[in-house]
Amino acid sequence: MKHTCNILKLYFLLVLPFTLTQLPAQAQQFYRPEKDLGELFEQVQLQRVFPDSKTFPDCVPLSDPKQIQQAYQQQKGKPDFNLELFVLQHFKLPASPDTTFATNYSYSVAQHIERLWPVLTRQPGANGGSLITLPHAYVVPGGRFREIYYWDSFFTMLGLQASGETELIQQMVDNFTYLINTVGHIPNGNRTYYLSRSQPPFYALMLRILAQQKGREVLLKYAPALKKEYAFWMEGASNLSEANPTHRRVVLLPDGSILNRYYDDNPAPRPESYLEDVEMAKHSGRNPEAIYLDIRAAAESGWDFSTRWFADGKNISTIQTTKLIPVDLNALLYHMELTLQEMAVLEGNKQEARQYEKLAKARRDAMLTYNWNDEQDFFYDYNFVTKATTNIPTLAAVYPLYFHMVKRKPAKAVAQKIIAEFIKPGGVVTTLNQSGQQWDAPNGWAPLQWMTIQALRNYGYTDKAATIATNWVQLNNDVYLATGKLMEKYNVTDLALEAGGGEYPNQDGFGWTNGVLLKLLLENPALLKLTEKGAVLQEK
Template sequence: SLVIINSHNIKTLFKILTYKIISKTKMYTYSIYLSILFLDGYLSTQNLLRGPYKPPPISEVCLSSIYCQGDFLRTIQTSKIFEASKTFVDMKMKKKKETILNDFRTLNNTFHGTIPLLELKKFVKTNFQQHTINKWLPSDFKNHPKIIDKVQDYTYKEFLSGINQLWKKLAKKISEKVKTDKDLYSLIYVPNGFFVNMEFQNEFNYWDAYWIIRGALICGMETTVKGILKNFIYIIQKYGYVLMGNRIYYKGRSQPPLLTQMMATYYEYTKDEKFITDNIALLDAEMMYWIKYRSINVKSVGNTYIMTHYMSDACNPRPEMYSIDVHITKSLPAVRYQNEYLCRVKAASESGWGFSSKHFHNRKHYNDFRKTLLKTNPLNFAYVELNSIMQSNSNILSNLYLIVNDQANSNFYKQLAHRYQIGINALLWNEDEKMWLDFDTTIAESRNYFYASNLAPLWTGSYDDKLSEFYGDSAVEYLIRNNIINKDLTPRYICVPTSFYNTGLDWDYFNCWPQLQSMIIFGLHSTRSKKAQKVAFNLASSWVNTNFVGFNQTGTLFKKYSAIKLGSDGEEKSRQHYPTGYGVTIGVLLEIFHEWGNKLKSKQ
């Protein structure tokens, strides 16, 4: 292997050996992740040795013949005993796996491979039971956190007080029994309590935890947040990366890697240097997982850039959405095409956007659900938000390594952040639109469609800070051209829609998601553009208002809101059918009140 380096920090950044030398001598404990070719300022994957830290082994995909794949799971899930596929794979086994599978084979033989539905229901009832985790009250929960006093508007003060009480309903902790009898569960044990998004849930969600953690820190729950971060560290130690949730059937899938940003936020509040020192190697391991397993070389105009995309390590039906995946693949003529589709749909679920026209290779068939999802192919795209997060993570890790006095690794990540920035500038920034756009790697072109995530680089700071005002002003003009805001900088919608494609999918028009509102609002606010800062406040005020109206009507917060109907999630349900939540929405509201609590005024 030939590695060409053009860098100012060769001695401190790299120890270069070829694969051939490594395989023969085995004299170093360095771990091979990836190689990086620095040539005229561009980066492509070759051979890079990082060490001496040895990362945890990357876990294989889930092979469980109960919860993940095989004839037994296919029989249960395609029979549609339960309305939702996730119901079954979240159940606990009453007996050992071997006993259940042997009994199933006997039953299957008795009925010559076609078990009647009633018999199958009896079998499931005999061998499985519903499992919920324990409610939990964080030791540092406060009935009246300081943030409430910051809010000047009396109506909003009462609103925020009500929101704070929701934490108690969303706090959960896993019993030690799950650890000792782990083979009986799909649930993965973690040692500390955490917050779920909705009261009925029994697992964490990876990228949503970023906003939950920020909200919890604003409410003074630093000990609880440290425990949540330790849970993610525990998962990395076990699997080599953070799964999208703590279920074994999520192995092979992650979500936007925000743990490094969570740790930085925690450090900002606590200045806990020891915690950073003890765990920075595992943050490094997660970054290297994404670089090794999710990076691609993208060629454009004669140059090669390193970018990151979503993927999956397995190509079988998603256990939690099994019946839907099987239903859709029936229209495909060969196993090869079925497997390709299943890889693509799993990659889309890794994005956190499940599902959206953002993942479509073309935009036909909006009214046909099956054909719509068949067009899902995120493997072909370099997304703005993911590559911005990777660039930002590199910057943050560079700073964290300085805190722990590791100059060499700090330099490495500083250089890596620079290389990601080169790719963002060259591929994602569209000069005609004056905006970042997702990039189609198959045809080397921008995907000129409005998505709320297009503004993510403002949120991550993935641009030249000297041009902060320019990028802020450009974003405002982009929002005006796309009719998101009026020329007087007031919102045209109740909140920023995810897209303008009315596909009927969750992550499209007319839905507004709190994660994306946070990215846009705080991205605009962070620039030095006065217009962008004004738009940020206006969008924040409108978002808080629709959350407030919905809360008054239902007593809870929603996972998403309608851009066209005030206080609604777009789903007409009676009050009692709204579950208590929503963790991410709580976090984003707290972010907004933390920034503008003394300025926000309710309509009342």
């Protein structure tokens, strides 16, 4: 119990001064379509007025939402009432993606990405509706994703760094800092319907990129914001007990350790996937609020959806995200704690630096206790209800290697499994389960290629890291030469097939694919030369 008291005391000292129990007043005044439109919002979504459930939440009301709602109540019962026509009369549809940009095959894929940055960049200013106005320019992923996304942006920044776009990186970091200071955390994206959840906490890694460009001292400027983000993830940690071992994103474990889970504060259908969530809850046979929380928590993870979250490893109806301690999330928070330690050192605050160092060490030890499976020599998500690892192998296992958290022996075991089972002709596959979910086999995603490549490099597996990089670059380039586009995700197992799964068609653009690909190309002259030859052949 002494260990528990010490850890809780640290959280009380470091986190409590920054804790927010609800959204600030400014955030509470935002337009929230799912709340402000009431029955109208529900009917538009349930009747599928638009093929994509994200369209209506992104529409801009042309007058006061209360007046629109009153007009709907007055007109809905009339025999000639047309819901779609009513929506078109009272709302401005979201802007379509830029259609003036044309791929020029005389450019290599690296040059193509350089030409895309301005196309995917949005300038500050409001377009109204659910979009949260940001003070600086930012890069969007592309396609239906018309806003900035949290964890996407780190991988986009890798490409911006390769392009020398330091000021745009600065602007994006400052936007995320603005969100922390305005709404208390970095939401999933700058939409009001994303305010109840975040995404994998990559803000500290973004600061590392900025520090690489502008010097380590730049970290000092962002220390207050990173402390606030840490407080968001650790909110309630100092009040945990054996009787109440969970609160929002924190979980107290039997030995007194505290680890984190993904969560969401709103047990309701996601506005941007409203009909899909209602139908999923209906067919699951479960308490709707419970399944909505698990769905939303998986959305916070960025892996929406994957069998890593499913109790039976097969069906989404068994989703149990809120019962799991994810490997990747806790590795990211370990890095956040070490970044806070470094900031304290720069500030000359030795006591605070020691406190964050203790928290990071405690987290690492807890992950080795709970997330590491000795029998299988691999990192898994941990189910704190069943008190066992899920034993569903995923690329989340590379995160502890990415952050140098483990010694050679466990790193070797993880690396060997990745090399033996996850490497495919197009890169690394996300999981080993072919379920139809987009974050499962046979799909590969740019962020996980980068994390895996770096993780293997960290422990000397440079040849295998190079194999993954080469396979991924070749696949990206081949698809670009065939279609003129870069995709959100790829089928890395059967290179003749497109990636599939998910709640929407595969999107092109695409922010994090562009970022990771350009970073890999510009750090490897041989791969860059290979793609340049491909462009010349295509032109001929």
